Amino acid sequence: MWKGAISFGLVSIPVSLGVAIRPKDVHFHQVHDKDGGRIRQKRVCELDGKEVPYQHIAKGYEVSKGKVVVIPRDELKALDPVSDKTISVEAVVDPGEIDPLYFDSTYWVMPDAKTGAGAKAYTLFATALEKMGRVAIARVVISTKQHLCCLRERDGQLVLTTMVYPDEVAKAPSVPRGSPGAKELELARSLMQSLAGHFKPDDYRDEHRARVEKLLVKKAEGKTIETPEGKEEAPKMDNLLEALQQSLSGHGAGKGRGHAKPHRAARRAPKRRTRKKSA
Numbered sequence: 001m002w003k004g005a006i007s008f009g010l011v012s013i014p015v016s017l018g019v020a021i022r023p024k025d026v027h028f029h030q031v032h033d034k035d036g037g038r039i040r041q042k043r044v045c046e047l048d049g050k051e052v053p054y055q056h057i058a059k060g061y062e063v064s065k066g067k068v069v070v071i072p073r074d075e076l077k078a079l080d081p082v083s084d085k086t087i088s089v090e091a092v093v094d095p096g097e098i099d100p101l102y103f104d105s106t107y108w109v110m111p112d113a114k115t116g117a118g119a120k121a122y123t124l125f126a127t128a129l130e131k132m133g134r135v136a137i138a139r140v141v142i143s144t145k146q147h148l149c150c151l152r153e154r155d156g157q158l159v160l161t162t163m164v165y166p167d168e169v170a171k172a173p174s175v176p177r178g179s180p181g182a183k184e185l186e187l188a189r190s191l192m193q194s195l196a197g198h199f200k201p202d203d204y205r206d207e208h209r210a211r212v213e214k215l216l217v218k219k220a221e222g223k224t225i226e227t228p229e230g231k232e233e234a235p236k237m238d239n240l241l242e243a244l245q246q247s248l249s250g251h252g253a254g255k256g257r258g259h260a261k262p263h264r265a266a267r268r269a270p271k272r273r274t275r276k277k278s279a
Contacts, residue, residue, distance in 0.1 A: 002142055004085030005118075006109070006125065006151070006158075013121045014112035015087070017142075017160060021106055026212045083141035087149070087160070091137045098135070098150065102163045109151065109158035122158070129153040180240075187244035194248065 002017040030039040043052045059076055060068045087109075111122040129135060129152065136151040140160075147162040180188070218225060 001107075002085075004087060004140075006087045006089065006122075006138075008089035008125070008136070011121060011125075012086075012118070013125060014118040015109050015122065015158075016112070017107040018110060020108045020159065024206070024209060026209055026216070077144075080144040081141050081146040083144075087138045087140045087151070089136045089138045089151070092129075092132070092134045093137055094133070095135045095152065098163075101169060102166075103150070104147075104162040104164055106159060106161045109160050123156075126153045126156060126158050129158075130156075184241055184244060187241070187248060191244060191247050 001019060004015065006013040006015055031037060032039065043054070043057060044050065045052050058073065059071045061071065062068050111119045138149050138151055140147050140149055140162075142162070148165060149163055150161045152159050152161070215225065
């Protein structure tokens with residue numbers, strides 16, 4: 001999808017980018033419910049009600065209420081950043097300094113596949129990053145947009161992740177601050193210890209997509225579909241301390257794979273006698 005070179009200092013490494021993430025969402029068309037015919041959308045001018053050919057569609061920006069500035073395609077194209085087909089490394093930093101909030105899209109970085117040129121330099125660059133425990137911050141132009149990006153080593157291969165700029169990160173909303181007590185903090189820590197494990201990607205799957213795909217197969221085979229009843233919502237617990245204690249005693253604790261045994265403090269947690277509440 002992109003070919004160019006990684007440039008750091010006077011070193012140039014011929015590379016290409018390949019898609020690393022392929023979303024597998026189930027995509028639907030808009031259709032007429034009576035006959036299944038596709039619903040087509042037309043480009044219609046709201047002023048004269050007529051359909052507008054593609055060649056007469058321009059970009060418009062509303063500068064104030066009702067006032068639109070029309071920008072011809074050639075004028076807008078003239079402002080596109082000049083692509084020199086280079087991933088220009090600007091800094092080598094500690095990955096812990098980068099908040100994952102800034103990460104956007106990820107691509108595999110491959111050495112020039114046709115000629116094999118730069119394979120040694122590619123391996124040298126990846127190995128150097130791995131040995132240093134660092135990542136490279138660079139800039140690259142992809143599809144007429146200049147991106148800030150991060151280059152990192154993963155199992156001997158380079159991975160490029162585009163990043164958003166600071167002014168694109170929305171301001172964090174104000175969050176009310178609570179004052180948990182020492183006992184609540186101790187129980188919360190014990191509950192998290194009981195859920196401790198290791199992240200294994202293969203242990204997780206998109207269960208909703210699997211159900212949708214199963215439904216589509218049944219519909220295609222003409223089978224009758226029974227709508228399942230909605231699940232009952234878990235009862236809300238207003239008492240935080242009580243919720244933590246019941247979680248540690250086995251009521252509502254996580255049961256996923258890889259979970260460690262409850263922390264010693266969890267097993268010592270006292271049980272409070274509570275009145276039975278009606279459903």
